[in-house]
Amino acid sequence: MSKKLLLKDAHIEGIRHFDVYRQQGGYGAVEKALKMSPEEIVEEVKTSGLRGRGGAGFPTGLKWSFLAKPEGVARYLVVNADESEPGTFKDRYLMEFLPHLLIEGMIISSFALGANTGYIYIRGEYSWIPDILEEAIEEARANGFLGKDILGTGFDCEIYVQRGAGAYICGEETALLESLEGKRGNPRLKPPFPAVKGLWESPTVVNNVETIAAVVPIINITGSEYAKIGVGKSTGTKLISACGNINKPGVYEIDMTITVEEFIYSDEYCGGIPNGKKLKACIPGGSSVPVLPANLLLKTINGEPRLMNYESLADGGFATGTMMGSGGFEVLDEDQCIVEHTMTLARFYAHESCGQCTPCREGTPWMYKILKKINSGMGSMSDIDLLWDIQRKIEGNTICPLGDAAAWPVAAAIRHFRDEFEWHVNNPELCLAQNYGLARYADPIPAPAANA
Amino acid sequence: MSETLAFKPETLDQVHKIMRRYPEGKQKSALIPVLHIAQKEFGGWLDVPVMDYVAEVLAIKPIEVYEVATFYTMFNMKPVGKYVLEVCRTGPCMVKGSEKILDHIRHTLNIKDGETTADGMFTLKPAECLGACGYAPMMQLGKFYHENLTIEKVDEILELCRQGQAILD
Numbered sequence: 001m002s003k004k005l006l007l008k009d010a011h012i013e014g015i016r017h018f019d020v021y022r023q024q025g026g027y028g029a030v031e032k033a034l035k036m037s038p039e040e041i042v043e044e045v046k047t048s049g050l051r052g053r054g055g056a057g058f059p060t061g062l063k064w065s066f067l068a069k070p071e072g073v074a075r076y077l078v079v080n081a082d083e084s085e086p087g088t089f090k091d092r093y094l095m096e097f098l099p100h101l102l103i104e105g106m107i108i109s110s111f112a113l114g115a116n117t118g119y120i121y122i123r124g125e126y127s128w129i130p131d132i133l134e135e136a137i138e139e140a141r142a143n144g145f146l147g148k149d150i151l152g153t154g155f156d157c158e159i160y161v162q163r164g165a166g167a168y169i170c171g172e173e174t175a176l177l178e179s180l181e182g183k184r185g186n187p188r189l190k191p192p193f194p195a196v197k198g199l200w201e202s203p204t205v206v207n208n209v210e211t212i213a214a215v216v217p218i219i220n221i222t223g224s225e226y227a228k229i230g231v232g233k234s235t236g237t238k239l240i241s242a243c244g245n246i247n248k249p250g251v252y253e254i255d256m257t258i259t260v261e262e263f264i265y266s267d268e269y270c271g272g273i274p275n276g277k278k279l280k281a282c283i284p285g286g287s288s289v290p291v292l293p294a295n296l297l298l299k300t301i302n303g304e305p306r307l308m309n310y311e312s313l314a315d316g317g318f319a320t321g322t323m324m325g326s327g328g329f330e331v332l333d334e335d336q337c338i339v340e341h342t343m344t345l346a347r348f349y350a351h352e353s354c355g356q357c358t359p360c361r362e363g364t365p366w367m368y369k370i371l372k373k374i375n376s377g378m379g380s381m382s383d384i385d386l387l388w389d390i391q392r393k394i395e396g397n398t399i400c401p402l403g404d405a406a407a408w409p410v411a412a413a414i415r416h417f418r419d420e421f422e423w424h425v426n427n428p429e430l431c432l433a434q435n436y437g438l439a440r441y442a443d444p445i446p447a448p449a450a451n452a
Numbered sequence: 453m454s455e456t457l458a459f460k461p462e463t464l465d466q467v468h469k470i471m472r473r474y475p476e477g478k479q480k481s482a483l484i485p486v487l488h489i490a491q492k493e494f495g496g497w498l499d500v501p502v503m504d505y506v507a508e509v510l511a512i513k514p515i516e517v518y519e520v521a522t523f524y525t526m527f528n529m530k531p532v533g534k535y536v537l538e539v540c541r542t543g544p545c546m547v548k549g550s551e552k553i554l555d556h557i558r559h560t561l562n563i564k565d566g567e568t569t570a571d572g573m574f575t576l577k578p579a580e581c582l583g584a585c586g587y588a589p590m591m592q593l594g595k596f597y598h599e600n601l602t603i604e605k606v607d608e609i610l611e612l613c614r615q616g617q618a619i620l621d
């Protein structure tokens with residue numbers, strides 16, 4: 001059994017409400033933290049080794065220590081609940097079932113950062129969740145954990161929920177801040193970083209929902225105990241949202257020592273692939289991270305079992321590895337067409353580009369167009385090379401990482417499944433008939449014998 | 453739209469409450485939340501007079517509202533049907549058959565993507581990942597998600613809409 005720090009109480013009836021949450025020891029971490037100094041809390045988070053759960057994996061304690069603290073200027077904590085990366089639905093789960101965990105984490109983090117106001121920026125489509133969060137906020141206030149002079153410590157804290165309105169780019173932290181200021185979600189040039197000039201030009205920390213929730217167990221069990229869970233620089237537990245061709249899609253909390261194979265095939269997690277199909281490929285960290293064919297997914301190029309953590313998933317770089325990303329884990333079985341799948345992702349990025357940078361604005365729809373052409377059997381061999389060239393020219397040449405995020409899936413698909421692109425070029429009639437029989441990856445890995 | 457465009461008093465209270473979430477002078481931050489409210493109150497889309505009214509309420513320039521309203525996909529720039537069916541079709545949903553769901557709706561309602569049925573009942577809006585990938589295929593209708601869709605489930609939902617019994621809010 002994996003150790004559960006975040007979801008341990010998720011299935012308790014009524015845990016959404018203050019009284020039940022409190023009975024399970026909820027808000028104990030606030031009581032403990034408000035007796036500590038803000039510096040001590042930051043130190044605990046540093047010791048814990050917690051890395052940002054929004055995708056980039058930047059050490060949270062370090063990020064907090066960069067926050068500028070000019071006299072007389074307000075500081076802000078902004079929680080990134082934009083969650084729009086295809087394959088990712090873990091923050092939704094946390095907020096729907098454990099709203100108080102997020103609120104509790106925000107109170108502690110605000111205290112540590114010297115922020116008296118926090119905003120939860122949530123994607124507009126999650127339109128029933130703000131009600132859940134606002135109810136939790138009211139309950140916390142009614143019980144003296146929000147508002148003025150919390151627990152008689154003199155610390156004031158307010159939390160507001162702000163809805164977005166349908167724009168993936170608003171998950172990028174500076175675009176999020178623009179959106180929160182009532183503008184288009186155009187990412188800002190960095191520097192200045194939000195830690196110096198963020199919301200309304202004030203010092204601001206932007207963290208993912210799961211990151212802030214993880215602060216609660218860190219305070220409860222101490223940073224050093226948290227750091228003992230997991231392996232290497234992948235400390236603590238991670239939420240994985242699993243989807244695609246698996247028997248048990250859903251949100252799982254893992255400690256980052258299990259193998260990818262165990263995650264896919266064990267009944268504790270995904271429960272294997274339906275209908276005895278073979279594993280073809282997987283995108284383990286949200287649509288932006290490179291897709292891996294089954295053989296490279298289950299074992300690194302050195303033949304070691306690949307583990308579900310930051311280092312192991314990235315082992316081999318982009319040549320033979322991928323990334324942990326947001327923890328959006330999508331499994332593709334032998335029947336899935338990589339070209340078509342990549343095409344939907346290219347369409348997604350083309351739709352979501354904010355349009356500020358030429359390579360991203362022009363390159364993303366161009367990639368979609370070519371992929372659509374190849375997918376429908378009208379592509380040529382030179383289109384595959386053109387696609388490769390376009391993604392190369394986007395990567396690294398844009399204001400924000402959306403450009404890279406759009407380039408990587410295309411690059412990885414061509415890198416690992418070029419034969420499948422070529423098959424489409426060579427079999428136009430079969431493409432039109434949507435018969436991908438021959439497009440199956442030459443060598444999908446069979447399900448392991450110990451399929452349990 | 454009548455010339456005396458105005459929020460209902462209780463809506464205006466709600467708007468003022470939202471404006472108080474931000475520091476003095478930063479009321480523009482309320483723009484997106486207020487546009488959501490305006491779209492809901494004034495017929496499901498944002499006509500120019502509606503946007504001008506929102507600008508007036510927030511004491512910002514109309515252009516500041518237009519540029520935001522046109523940026524975000526949840527704001528409709530033209531009239532939509534009473535029921536807007538937003539079917540996700542990104543990778544994880546595609547793998548689980550979202551195209552079949554889309555095709556079924558296109559056929560049943562005899563409309564193309566982005567179109568509204570002649571009776572003004574339904575609009576079909578293909579969507580990109582809505583964060584329900586594990587419960588695919590899915591669609592959003594009003595405030596809620598309908599997940600693990602099958603053709604039969606879609607038919608049931610359409611029928612509930614026709615009978616005016618689908619829950620949107």
Ligand SMILES: Cc1cc2nc3c(=O)[nH]c(=O)nc-3n(C[C@H](O)[C@H](O)[C@H](O)COP(=O)(O)O)c2cc1C
Nearest residue numbers: 052053054080082083084171172173207208211401
């Ligand atoms: C295009 C794009 C979309 C992003 N979307 C999200 C998101 O939905 N949620 C999130 O937490 N971080 C997202 N990020 C990462 C944020 O910019 C930022 O790094 C993160 O919120 C920091 O929080 P963390 O350190 O706790 O991970 C996105 C980044 C990019 C470039």
Ligand code: SF4
Nearest residue numbers: 354356357360398400
């Ligand atoms: S990379 Fe794309 S999304 Fe990011 S700022 Fe440039 S155009 Fe906008």
Ligand code: FES
Nearest residue numbers: 540545582584585
């Ligand atoms: S891909 Fe459809 S909800 Fe994520």
